[in-house]
Amino acid sequence: MKILIYASKEKADYFRQLVSSNNVEFLHLEKKENISVPSDIIPYFDLALISLSFDFDTSYALIQKLREERSGSKVAAIAERNAADDIMSKLFEMDIDDYFILPDDSKRLLWAIEKLSSPKNIEKQSIKKGEDRLVIIGESPSVLNMMKFIKKTAPSDLPVLIEGDSGTGKELIANALHVQSSRSSGPIIAINCGAMPHDLLENELFGHEKGAFTGAAGKKRGLFELADNGTLFIDEIGEMDGASQVKLLRVLETGTFRRLGSTEELHSDVRIIAATNKVLENEITAGRFRTDLYYRLSVLRIAVPAxxxxxxxxxxxxxxxxxxxxxxxxxxxxxxxxxxxxxxxxxxxxxxxxxxxxxxxxxxxxxxxxxxxxxxxxxxxTSPVQISQDDGDNTGTLKNFIETAEKEFFIRALNKFGENKTEMAKALNISRDMLYRKLNKYGISY
Ligand SMILES: Nc1ncnc2c1ncn2[C@@H]1O[C@H](COP(=O)(O)OP(=O)(O)OP(=O)(O)O)[C@@H](O)[C@H]1O
Ligand SMILES: [Mg+2]
Known part of the structure; x- marks a missing residue:
């Protein structure tokens, strides 16, 4: 995919560095005094990024021109957040497919480029509605770290273990890893170990031969075969039974597996992403999860915050x-x-x-x-403010009241300061030790 960029050389270089996909070729269009250049000088492109802050009048004229000459390609404008107000207001009137205000929209821009350039999507004319379900929203430090992790690890074939509470976005991350990898033209297949009776799990993962067990009327290909050249997302891996754990470990170690009832070794090129909302270390201690499998799966590991x-x-x-x-x-x-x-x-x-x-x-x-x-x-x-207003009806002890208020206070402080416990302790004027003691006392996860 070709991206035409009309911006300062610094900005063009900056984009070049940001975009990791090998499918993207940047064509930097030099600043021209007179943009009424013959159209054959403008190379073919899939997406044009036109910086308005560079030279507004020329950029504006260029956008008009590209629209006329290359109606099949996408044209997007880029502006800086602190650009003059009249640039911002013109932005809304222009005939463009999209605009990106930097730095606020830089992630959305990168995502749009990655999506457009992934082999699976290169054929598609436009980013369809509904695909935005794959967008990871957030600007908190933990989400930015998550994005960095995805970008760095997506190209690798090593297994990834995604840990986090229910509903934190583990499956979304697994999908993002797949879409941003070179396997994105292959399938991503998900299986949830928690939703599957144990005896069926092995059958689902590895398939069976005809007659392998009573009721096995025909041959069945397992998910490992179906996910060839793609990604297998094993959700709730903490629920996986011992027998399946052994087989999964074997695939990770040798790259091969057998259908149930078969001696034939099959090979499949699959990247494994596992997710869990259980703390696997606890499962190991309780003897329910194999340590060797845990180490294999957690080569790359990401903890998704609540x-x-x-x-x-x-x-x-x-x-x-x-x-x-x-x-x-x-x-x-x-x-x-x-x-x-x-x-x-x-x-x-x-x-x-x-x-x-x-x-x-x-x-x-x-x-x-x-x-x-x-x-x-x-x-x-149930916030403390309400409790204090309801004093008349409040029959609880003073200790209870103080503890409820204190817990709420720490939850709010945690919301405000996020990961930065040093800053949080400083702002609350307590030691970090005290902070952790309180968080633990009230069972507030941090
Ligand atoms: N950062 C995010 N931005 C936008 N949508 C998100 C984000 N994180 C999660 N979602 C959405 O929230 C919903 C729950 O996410 P997801 O299914 O990935 O969670 P999960 O961790 O797999 O949950 P569970 O453990 O219950 O299976 C999905 O609809 C997902 O698209
Ligand atoms: Mg899930």
């Missing part, structure tokens, strides 16, 4: 899910703030479901806090 540990992403996610719903609705800052204060134990899945339901439930143009499920609002009522 949503409340990256609460600064909640507003972005809310807006994203509203947009994704395709229904035109607004939401006030106060409602977003109230939603940000909730602890979201079901993580992003819970937030997504709550927003989707609120979009449907809301009557006017604006989504209100009352449109959200009861659980979300209930949580608000």
């Amino acid at each position: 949503l409340r540990e990256r609460a600064s992403d909640i507003p972005l996610l809310i807006n994203h899910f509203i947009n994704q719903s395709g229904i035109d609705k607004n939401i006030s800052t106060e409602t977003i703030e109230a939603l940000t204060a909730y602890s979201w134990p079901g993580n992003i899945r819970e937030l997504k479901n709550a927003v989707n339901s609120a979009v449907v439930m809301s009557e006017g143009q604006e989504i209100k806090i009352s449109d959200f499920p009861e659980a979300v609002r209930k949580k608000q009522q």
